[in-house]
Amino acid sequence: MATDRQELTRRDSLGLGAAAFAASVLAPHLAMAKPSDVEAELAKLFGSTKMADGRIKLDLPAIAENGLVVPLTIDVESAMTETDHVKAVHVFADGNPQPGVISFFFSPDAGKASASTRIRLAQTQNIIAVAQMSDGRLFAARQEVKVTIGGCGG
């Protein structure tokens, strides 16, 4: 029973993936952001500053059944003091019509660099989060979310 259901879901998602691919080829006006668009956005915001791994945790479902409402939580390890805190966390998606998703701006008064929201994902794609520390250091995290039903509207 459980196996049957799993197979069905996989088949469904494969079918939907194929449909989404066909749509992207056949309908160029529904252009989606590419991974390179996210790279360009990052370059625009941060120039050539190196990004380190770690410190930032992305909490997203591995599989989102409904791309219209995908819960997202970010968490950054930081003392959150006046001299050492997280200034901002920027979130990007490389398969949505636009790469930008949300930017959170923290103050030391926040006490904890954590925030949650709900986002739209048009298709299976990577979510990239970049934390900007008060001393200018950058930390990045990336996670793929498989989307069963896209949240692109239309």
Next chain:
Amino acid sequence: MSTRPTPRVRLPATAKAGELIEIKSLISHEMESGQRRDANGQPIPRKIINSFRATFNGKEVFRSAWHPAISANPYQAFFVKATESGEFEFTWTDDDGSTYASKNKITVA
């Protein structure tokens, strides 16, 4: 949207000094992404809430900038360290310039 967006904010009414409190907010809004088309194939113009700001006793404690990838009826949760009694003010700003606000008091013992 025909009705005016209604903000809802949940936070503790009281806290101990130094306690970390979570603030959860929700506002009713379609968040029209600008990607959809109407029945005649015409694009529906974008109309979203593009920013959220939280101040405590007039000082900014948290802010976020939203893109069309934020779901309808946007949810935003974040943390604040309680230091003194006072009033939070939350402001949402729409693409058309309207602002929606909510004020919540907290007593810190």
